[in-house]
Amino acid sequence: MLVKKKENLIRIDTYIKYILYKNNRNFIQKIIEKGLVYVNNILIKKNYIVKINDVIEIFLPEKKNIIPENLKINLFYEDEYVIIINKQSGLVVHPGKGNESMTLINGLHFYFFKKEFL
The missing domain is CATH 3.10.290.10 (RNA-binding S4 domain)
Structure with a gap:
């Protein structure tokens, strides 16, 4: 520029x-x-x-793609505006250094992807 x-x-x-x-x-x-x-x-x-x-x-850092993963997510409540989850202890919330997969975000990505196409 x-x-x-x-x-x-x-x-x-x-x-x-x-x-x-x-x-x-x-x-x-x-x-x-x-x-x-x-x-x-x-x-x-x-x-x-x-x-x-x-x-x-x-030089902007690259955005990481979130990979959908089929994880057991304990849904407490869901409607068109909000989702409430009972997150189990030890489950990492989002990918980061040392935790690139098997996170709550990966599981939610799979959950919403599956919902959209079924």
Whole structure:
């Protein structure tokens, strides 16, 4: 991205927020802190002030696909707006480092996928 005159002299996180409007400022500050934003091929800090003709590069992390898995989920209540689950002890809620599968989210993904196509 190339900074234009009307975008001159604002903080980099504010500038990126306008570009990536679906992401919150906290997410944007984290990608800057993780070293995923460069200005003019230089790694910058979150308080960097953009200038006219700055070239900004953003390297967004890849989103992981949730794999549906057939897990036993103890449903307590469900309607068209809400689902209440009695989560068993020890069941990890969402995939993360060291727990890529067999999580509540994987099971719910399977449950709703199965419901939609049956």
